Amino acid sequence: MQSIENNRSFTQLIEFEIEPHQQQGLVSALSAQTERLAQHHSGFLSASVQASDDGRRVLNYLQWQSREAGEAAFRSFESGEQDFWQLIRTHQAKGVTFGSFQVLRSIERSPDNASQCSLVG
Template identity: 45%
Template sequence: MAATSKIEAGREIATLINVFTVRPERQAELVAVLSRATEETMKDRPGFISANIHASADGERVVNYAQWESEAHFRAMLADPEAREHMTEAAALSEGFDPRLFAVESVHHI
């Protein structure tokens, strides 16, 4: 069974939330770059679980919500030259970005 995004408190994974600021006319291009990077590179890296790319309705933000089996797996990806090439391309399209690792602390459903 393929891994999918599963948001669950207490789960021992590394959750990357990277918020990109982008000019509205470049938003679709940035989404395409992040999607291509995930398909061509990230999903084949050890420890990758999932990635979800979100585009804001105002066109000014793109959010990458990605899950990795551990912080060590995430850090290994950061050191990978092929992955860095994609990250450099995404950064060049943005006005700025703010990647951070998170732990899910609380989840609520109807």
């Protein structure tokens, strides 16, 4: 039997600080890279690429079945054909913040339009 900790999903948040004229290009590049990660790495659950209204930030949210799956995908992202560091240079990111989180609770809308909160693990 797996431990509760191994059953928790894993989330990576990567926030980019950029100039507004770079935002759309970074959103496009991250979207393409995220699609490749989803297609080629087991354990992928979901992702989103989000842009701030002021044009100065982009947030990449990636959720994985486990920490190991997320870390393996990120290692690939670091050294892939368009590696992560090249993506940062190309879009002239002024700052990049990384966050890693285990999902402990999840709130979702059910098919009958009710909210439900579940404890993960």
